[in-house]
Amino acid sequence: MALNGHCPSPFLQESLFPTTGGFTDGRYCETLTNVSCCLPCPLADWRYADNTSKRVDVASWISVAILPLCIFLLVSxxxxxxxxxxxxxxxxxxxxGICCMxxxxxxxxxxxxxxxxxAITPNDMYTDLSCAFSGAFLLFGGWLVVIWSFIRTLAFHLQVCWEKVLGPKFxxxxxxxxxxxxIIGITVMMIITGVSFRFGEICHINIDHGAQDYWYPIIAFAAAALILQLTTMAYCMHIYLRSLFDKSASTTENSSGIPSYTASVRTVTARQAYRRVKRVLQLQWRGVALVLIIIGNVIFFAVVFINLDREVDPTPENMKKALPWLLCLMETGGNKNKCxxxxxxxxxxxxxxxxxxxxLSLVGFWNFILFARPSMFVGWLDLFRRGMSRRHEYVSADVTRYNDSKGFEMLTTTTIKTPDTYNMRSPSPAHMMGRSPVASPSPTFDRNVHFGQEARYVRPSMSFSGPRPPSSSAGGRDWDPSATFAQGYGHGHAHGHAR
Structure with missing residues (x-):
């Protein structure tokens, strides 16, 4: 090939390519016979098997299946x-943060x-737009996941160990x-370090200043979260063991759950602390489990990628270490399987x-498994049921065809003027007591007729009275008007005329 120049196959002569365009620092070159010779791009195809890129695509398809689960959680x-x-x-x-990843x-x-x-230069975020977006989303999502893992661990530590109530300030x-x-981290990384294609079709942070801008801060927050988490769990074990070896546990609490006065202050405090820690763990064990998974993954990722950057960086020590592999490629004419x-x-x-x-792609799966409660599905079912019930609540237009008020009754509790057919003559109180009225006939009242169930009387818990049935005294008289200041119809009214 013309691009080989003075370099043996499969290497390409670097001077035959432009010095600008793409990520030139990502070239893998070595001086051979006083000429800078570079391996063809991409480097991962020479280092790993032929089907490695297809295996990396599996992670992308896993993300296609998991992203809807994360969106389901957010919508819920x-x-x-x-x-x-x-x-x-x-x-x-x-x-x-997981959705971004x-x-x-x-x-x-x-x-x-x-x-x-x-042929020798990989693309970076300046020459490929998809590289810029994939790298930015991956790094920003990693930042969010780690920082919020640390915040969740800090909140859990303050609640359990220091009994702090986390309010609006927190x-x-x-x-x-x-x-x-x-946001600050991703801005610094994209400006100073940048991203490029290094392994597969997803862009990763570059080698130069990558450890200082991304990996070391990530490891610092992950390590701090791990230390807080281990400290909190050690405190929980301490509280549990104190309550477990408490010899006066039987006298600490009585049957009503109230601490007895005979127990010591230390015993009551230990038992109360155990119950409080137990309640917090029951509420937040999902978050604790997810944080531990994330911290373990982050530490593993950081160690692997830092090792990869250290080995791939074209330093004199690394090139000396890679010389047997490069000589093998020259001798075999680029047969990577033999090397x-x-x-x-x-x-x-x-x-x-x-x-x-x-x-990395399975982080969203663990998030869904731990935080997708069965009650969410019950809530969606309840929401759909209420939506369907509202849809069927309507008044039929066929009711307006019937204008005969005698055939229908209006069941309402509002005060409206009813037709004359519903006017009722209220009987006089004297007639209700079984006597003949002496004065003029009782007045006529226009009243609404209400049909419904009879209201039930519910006796209050601290009440010593209740409704009593009417007494069955002789003559049907159940009260004496003369015993009160009310005027009575009939007898009382007749005495008034007699005077």
Missing amino acids: YAALPVKWTNRHYLSICFTL EIAFIIPLGARPEQCYN MWGAFLCGFGIP EKYASALGPNEATLLAVVYL
């Missing part, structure tokens, strides 16, 4: 009442980017740090890198 948090979801801003923000894996499936700018501080630190035994000494193996990619 937004649409359903809190009694169904037990939503919390810590869980919501954590899920947002899943989107980073899905972008290459639609864009199908070209990894190389030319919430706004969490928002400020949870989004402010990732596989020499390549195994350069950086992590294929299985380790694939494990990193798969674990």
Whole structure:
């Protein structure tokens, strides 16, 4: 080939390519016979097997299946009442970070980017738009997941160990740090370090300053979260053991659950602390489990990628270490299968890198398993049922065809003027007592007729009275008007005329 120049196959002469365009620092070149010779791009195709890129695509398809699960959680948090979801801003923000990571894996499936700018130079965020978006989403999502893991661990530690009630100040501080630190971090990384194609069709952070801008801060927050988590769990074990070996446990609480006065102050405090810690663990064990999974994954990712950067960086020490592999490629004319035994000494193996990619894409799966409560599905079912019931609540237009008021009764409790057919003559009280009225006939009242169930009397818990049935005294008289200041119809009224 003309591009080989003075370099043996499969190497290409660097001076035959432009010095600008693409990520020139990502070239893998070595001086051979006083000429700078470079391996063709992409480098991963020479280091690993031929089907490695297809295996990396599996992680992208895993993200396609998991992203709807994360979106389901976010929509449930937004649409359903809190009694169904037990939503919390810590869980919501954590899920947002996972969604960013899943989107980073899905972008290459639609864009199908070209990894190389030319035969020896990989593309970067300036020469490929999909590289910029996939790298930014991946790194920003990683920042969000780690920072919110640390905040969740800090909240759990303050609640359990220091008995702090987390109020609005902690919430706004969490928002400020949870989004402010990732925004500052991603801005610094994209400006100073940048991203490029290094392994597969997803862009990763570059080698130069990558450890200082991304990996070391990530490890610092993850290590702090791990220390807080272990400290909190050690405190929980301490409280549990104190209550377990409490010899006066039988006298600490009586049957009503109230601490007895005979128990010591230390015993009561230990038992109360155990019950409080137990309640907190029952409420937050999902978050604790997810944080432990994330911290373990982050530490594993950081160690693998830092090792990869250290081995791939074209320093004199690394080039001396890679010389047997490069000489084998020259002798075999570029047959990488025959040189596989020499390549195994350069950086992590294929299985380790694939494990990193798969674990990254599976973070959303663990988030769904731990935070998708069965009550969410009950809440959606209840929401659909209420929506369907509202849809069927209507008044038929056929009712207006019938204007005969005698055939229908209006069942209402509002005060309206009824037709004359519903006017009723109220009987006089004298007639109700079984006597003939002496004065003029009782007046006529226009009253509404209400049909319904008879109201039941519910006796209050502290009441000693209740409704009594009417007495069956002689003559049907159950009260004496003369015993009160009320005027009576009949007898009382007749005495008034007699005077």
